[in-house]
Amino acid sequence: MINSLLRSRVHYQLPAEKLVEQTLQRKEGVLSSTGALMINTGRFTGRSPDDKFIVKDRQTESMVHWNRFNNPIQPEYFLKLQKDMLSYLDGKEDIWMRDAFACADNKHRIALRITTETPWSNHFTANMFITPTSLELQTITPEWHVIQAPGFYADPKVHGTKSANFTVVSFTHKTILIGGTGYTGEIKKGVFTVLNYILPLHNNVLPMHCSANVGRAGDTALFFGLSGTGKTTLSSDPERQLIGDDEHGWDDSGTFNFEGGCYAKIINLSAQQEPQIYNAINAGALVENAGCIPGTNQIDYSCKKITENTRVSYPLAFIENAKIPSVSGIPKHIFFLTCDAYGVLPPVSKLSAEQAMYQYINGYTAKVAGTEVGVTEPQITFSACFGAPFLPLHPDFYATMLKEKIEKYKVPVWLINTGWTGGGYGVGNRISLKYTRAIITAVLNGQLNKVIYKRHPVFGMLVPQACPNVPDVLLNPRDTWPEPTAYDRAANKLLQQFTANYLLYRPEEVKVGVY
Template sequence: MTELLPHVKVHYQLSAAELIEQTLLRNEGVLNDTGALVISTGKFTGRSPLDKFIVRDAQTETTVDWNKFNNAIEESSFYKLREDMLAYLDKREEVWVRNAYLCADPSFHLSIRMINENPWANHFGANMFLTPEPGEQECPEPEWMIIHAPGFQAEPVSHGTRQENFTVISFMHKTILIGGTGYTGEIKKAVFTVLNYILPLQRGVLSMHCSANEGAAGDTALFFGLSGTGKTTLSSDPGRRLIGDDEHGWGNEGIFNFEGGCYAKIANLSAQHEPDIFRAIRFGALVENTEFKSGTGQIDFGSTSITENTRVSYPLSFIDRAKIPSISASPENIFLLTCDAYGVLPLVSRLTHAQAMFYFISGYTAKIAGTEQGVKEPRATFSSCFGAPFLPLSPAVYASLFLEKLQASGARVWMINTGWTCGPYGVGKRIGIAYSRAMVAAALEGKLEDVEYLVHPVFGMLIPQYCPMVPREILNPWETWKNQAAYQRAAKELARKFSENFKQFENDFNGFSVFPPSLDLAMDHKAGHNKSKI
């Protein structure tokens, strides 16, 4: 590091205990009553997607899908930023450096080096990224560099940024620059963006924003879903081992975790509903932007006065049932989770592979009142491949790979609605977590194989007519509505929203549709129409 930072003291590859001690000595954090390090990330407590840039150069010009998430910046601006950031860091008293790697599968290891202005940010890297186990070979010379300086503020005119904070990724120079923000999630998602470019384009690996677990027989399950749909909750199963909670790759030999840790939301966390995460908040964990209960060292998980996006990072080994190394076979079951606030979609349904690809590229959920400023009624939200902000390539690339992997593996795909039944938000009721868990368990245990299915007349998915531990009367969503005409109107309107969203992909999937030819089909389930068995 002497060639880059010749005048500053460099702390290299420190342990968690050392990084925590230095954070405390610098008055940049405190310990809670269980020994976890609690810090503030400053002005920014979440990602700033408008301030993430990719360097436009000969490599990225024709490969990156330039859109509102992939903002272009000139190479000259990257050079200027990198030079000024290193000059800024070289004037600090000390910096923290860590070598690590990404991807649990050795075939896809990507070595990285982090340079951090603060010890707690380096600790975040130690929690989230992979380091050699005792006896393993040390990390090789890094392929990628991450330079992280929250105290460095860009000058938009001279640096080509939108404002003082920024994340800039150069695929040509294999460098990530992050400045003006202390939110550690920017580090995590910048790395995810890099892998979302490299692995599909260069290695034929499907990169995925999903959680994953493994059963006692070695069977793998994936859980895709946007925030609030239950991705973390439903993948946490006392009878299965956790592979990872957020980011994975799917290669020819199976799946693997990108990370070595978890970065979990902790708003309203309780020992009853999320015992694994609750127990993980101990010495070695890094908690962000929380408050303490008055006069105590206890975290007030119900307080959102700083932010609703309170977080904790910890090593995967903090989870008792974690599988390490976090590698598994290709999935046998895949769950697409949605919180449908319109009360239209079935609680559980099975998808054909073509339908699965359609709903995967759609990435649907519905925001409800109170989740976002200005949202006063349910609002359909579509995020391609359940991770649009982190996809540097066209969503069609990931969706096509997804379909290819499905067909090769023969995986079963299920949609689980964790939203509303008996009517829309404000009229109906939220589906209980016990029912959602029962549906996932039934699918995993093969208890939905030899049952009767009914085809949804608007959306086309197959609805099981029996599921253990779930009342029969709530399986078909239209049967839960008092007004059948109102249900049909709501279903057709949601289908229209799906169709409108899919228009952006029509050139990639010419003539593709998963809906029945007409949206005027009668819902005559009593006559036995559209019934089948798997």
């Protein structure tokens, strides 16, 4: 397919330093004081989930959960779009191509051929996916093609899209088309969407939007959570090896990373709070949409001039205690992280398998209201399985797989609230990070195995009544509120919102797995 680009000069499998050099020559980036390449992704500084499409054909028609994240597009539009994209790229003087793998476990790995319009997009894929050895490159046969052309704009009337930018996935053609946007995260999440479809259906692998680490005893822990809940922070532990920060699979032999790199937010980054990420931003890292301190090439991590979604990508090997290859055993603990701005959920509670399924389908957190005029209440956010935009199948399918694995391997599941206590946002206080870290440590060390538990009166999960290095009063949120009856009202209101969301996915259930 890509071999038809006869007029273009194809730069194949270039090392990062060469891609950086070409980006600088093309004046598409600058070097920071640390040696990292800094680029601007253009108009789009984040994903556009409403513009993601899946080709609706015989293979997908009855399997895909069609919704605002999985928009259907007809095969003829895909073929037209692919033809026009290739014609566009054929007219470019240079294009960049890379072969790589997704999935660290060789049993499940998928060969990708990624074609990009710019060297810095290719640099991103070199950071984020697994690089084949020189011997593997001699025999590699691509299974999936990813074609990214930020300068190509779709015509909705001709190509069946909603706007000029798009991500289109065809499972029949094993191709991802990305155009009209330079945001590199579309490449990463396009591949994640593919893996979320093929791995559970064909390999009996549970794909997960989570970070993972492992202790010296081989005890693997998974951390699920939406943005702002502490997923990256809490999985970064100098006493444990990092398996990966975002996407993993779980089969009957253990856990494995889908990627070969990390893609971390860097807004307000500091060496004190996130030393591993901070120290990884050097030569070979790719910084997106960040600013510099005026008059210097020193990254200004507080700069929001372009976007708050400033990011960096770098190979997993840039993390000092990374586990490579990033494969580990069956999880020993699972953490669901939520930032509850209503101050209702306990800082730690233990879930049954049924309750875990309930929480997993809901994927709850609360985003604190920003500076928008008139917004005084936190915004509830539900994202099924902590990754709704990337799930081609019905969320119940993934949740059922998770429940089966939890029960089969007897894995304890913990709900961790990194949000508020003593009242909601504006009244109470944010739970201290040192207490949350102490809770995670206590769980991993087995220190919560012999303490007394009480059942939460509204949500039904088990709440420990003691935890080392955490004040007892914090463990029961009702006791931290000035008016316990106000807590009761807030808790029941939140439960109603949980229930309404849960019934969107499991309408046959009236009781939502509380007891």
